[in-house]
Amino acid sequence: MSDEHQQHAHQSFETRAIHAGNTADPLTGAVVPPIYQVSTYKQDGVGGLRGGYEYSRSANPTRTALEENLAALESGRRGLAFASGLAAEDCLLRALLVPGDHVVIPNDAYGGTFRLFAKVAERWGVAWSVADTSDPASVRAAVTPRTKLIWVETPSNPLLGITDIAAVSEVARAAGARLVVDNTFASPYLQQPLALGADIVVHSMTKYMGGHSDVVGGALVVNDDALGEELAFHQNAMGAVAGPFDSWLVLRGIKTLAVRMDRHNLNAGRIAEMLVSHPKVTQVYYPGLPDHPGHEVAAKQMRGFGGMVSFRVEGGEEAAVEVCNRARLFTLGESLGGVESLIEHPGRMTHASVAGSALEVPADLVRLSVGIEAVDDQLADLTRALG
Numbered sequence: 210m211s212d213e214h215q216q217h218a219h220q221s222f223e224t225r226a227i228h229a230g231n232t233a234d235p236l237t238g239a240v241v242p243p244i245y246q247v248s249t250y251k252q253d254g255v256g257g258l259r260g261g262y263e264y265s266r267s268a269n270p271t272r273t274a275l276e277e278n279l280a281a282l283e284s285g286r287r288g289l290a291f292a293s294g295l296a297a298e299d300c301l302l303r304a305l306l307v308p309g310d311h312v313v314i315p316n317d318a319y320g321g322t323f324r325l326f327a328k329v330a331e332r333w334g335v336a337w338s339v340a341d342t343s344d345p346a347s348v349r350a351a352v353t354p355r356t357k358l359i360w361v362e363t364p365s366n367p368l369l370g371i372t373d374i375a376a377v378s379e380v381a382r383a384a385g386a387r388l389v390v391d392n393t394f395a396s397p398y399l400q401q402p403l404a405l406g407a408d409i410v411v412h413s414m415t416k417y418m419g420g421h422s423d424v425v426g427g428a429l430v431v432n433d434d435a436l437g438e439e440l441a442f443h444q445n446a447m448g449a450v451a452g453p454f455d456s457w458l459v460l461r462g463i464k465t466l467a468v469r470m471d472r473h474n475l476n477a478g479r480i481a482e483m484l485v486s487h488p489k490v491t492q493v494y495y496p497g498l499p500d501h502p503g504h505e506v507a508a509k510q511m512r513g514f515g516g517m518v519s520f521r522v523e524g525g526e527e528a529a530v531e532v533c534n535r536a537r538l539f540t541l542g543e544s545l546g547g548v549e550s551l552i553e554h555p556g557r558m559t560h561a562s563v564a565g566s567a568l569e570v571p572a573d574l575v576r577l578s579v580g581i582e583a584v585d586d587q588l589a590d591l592t593r594a595l596g
């Protein structure tokens with residue numbers, strides 16, 4: 210892993226995305242890693258492993274290619290690929306927390322992340338409290354002597370809140386806690402949390418990394434070898450690994466991550482501008498807008514503002530649901546980050562699990578995952594759907 214690290218450390222992101230981990234297949238010279246759809250490997254005498262591979266839960270060559278690529282993309286030392294984003298999060302929690310520990314979680318986060326803490330980890334004795342992570346003082350106030358992790362999602366899902374990663378990493382360091390950043394919305398092309406002081410990066414690779422709405426996967430990336438070993442031990446011990454075909458799909462998606470993100474940024478910026486001036490829209494959440502409270506921090510720590518836009522409409526929940534139902538090019542569906550545009554109602558869909566909690570989202574909120582179709586077609590569809 211460290212040879213791979215050194216080889217790509219000087220290269221720009223786009224080059225790393227295409228080449229890191231993608232070494233030519235030693236058997237055939239195939240220029241992309243083949244799908245090693247295999248569970249076990251012949252040994253030359255007991256313990257005589259030919260290529261270091263023993264059993265595909267522990268390691269598989271296609272997954273290794275993706276894991277080396279992930280480490281290079283986040284400028285980390287170790288990447289680990291899982292069956293889903295939540296499997297990655299679960300591995301992290303169980304590897305690093307014991308009963309009695311405490312975690313600070315954001316007041317705006319993916320509903321499934323909240324559910325993992327509130328409905329699963331809590332049963333195992335892990336305490337949590339909620340902070341407004343866009344305000345480092347709020348994070349500091351939520352820390353207890355047992356705080357082991359501070360969890361940040363930036364931009365956040367679904368309200369596009371921005372957290373100053375460098376500032377919160379100082380709070381974490383002072384508290385002796387580790388900082389976890391869910392980098393799903395930004396992708397490593399737009400934001401490099403490890404370089405800003407985070408200890409662990411989490412991804413739902415289902416989103417921008419895969420990029421084509423055809424695979425579910427998750428990742429952890431760290432820049433500390435001992436921590437990487439600890440997580441890899443738990444990845445194997447608990448077993449929710451990414452399969453070879455899923456790893457291959459994500460590797461393929463990542464090759465175009467930079468060009469896709471550039472287009473997502475452009476289209477989302479145009480759509481946010483249109484929504485701001487639309488008479489039926491009461492509020493627009495997009496960090497690229499100059500009056501977004503996190504705009505300056507986002508401009509400092511991100512290369513672009515991303516492809517996610519949320520907005521509230523006049524007429525309350527029913528009006529928001531109607532907009533979702535009327536859209537055509539924007540497909541009504543959960544998830545995000547694919548080349549195709551999606552629209553959804555977070556209150557009834559992705560964030561239904563946070564109803565009644567501190568993370569509850571406004572009922573009149575609509576969330577867009579702005580795809581890379583022609584922006585004029587996207588604008589026409591939304592204008593029609595808003596009526």
Ligand code: PLP
Pocket residue numbers: 293294295296319321322362366391393394412413414415425426427544
């Ligand atoms: N983190 C964020 C920001 C997400 O949006 C999601 C899923 O929507 C997850 C984590 C969980 O990932 P997965 O659905 O791949 O388990």
